[in-house]
Amino acid sequence: MYGAWWKLGLDATLLAMESQHVIGLRLAKLAAGGSGAQAEAHRMVSEKITAANEAALLMATGGSTAKVVAGYRRKVRANVRRLTRG
Numbered sequence: 257m258y259g260a261w262w263k264l265g266l267d268a269t270l271l272a273m274e275s276q277h278v279i280g281l282r283l284a285k286l287a288a289g290g291s292g293a294q295a296e297a298h299r300m301v302s303e304k305i306t307a308a309n310e311a312a313l314l315m316a317t318g319g320s321t322a323k324v325v326a327g328y329r330r331k332v333r334a335n336v337r338r339l340t341r342g
Contacts, residue, residue, distance in 0.1 A: 260322070267325045274332045281339040307331055 282300060286293045311324045 264322050264325065267322065267329065271325055271329050271332065274329065274336065278332055278335045278339065281336070285339065303331065303335075 282296060285296045307328060310327065314324055314327065315321075
C-alpha cells in the first residue's frame, strides 16, 4: 500500500536534487555570457513551457503523478548530459 507513495516521494526528492544540479550548470553557462548563454536562456524557457504542456496533457488523459515526475526526471537527466558535455 505504501510502496507507490514511497517511490513517488523518492522520485520527487531525486527530481529536486537533479534539478538543482541543472540550475547550477545553467547559471554557470549564463554567467559566462555570449551567444551560448542567450541560446540556453531561450532553450530553458521553451523547455519549461513544453514540459508543463506535456504534464497537463498527461494528467488530462488519465496519467498519474508518478508518470509526470518520471517524465520531468528524464528531461532533467537529458539536460545534465547536454550541459556537462565537453
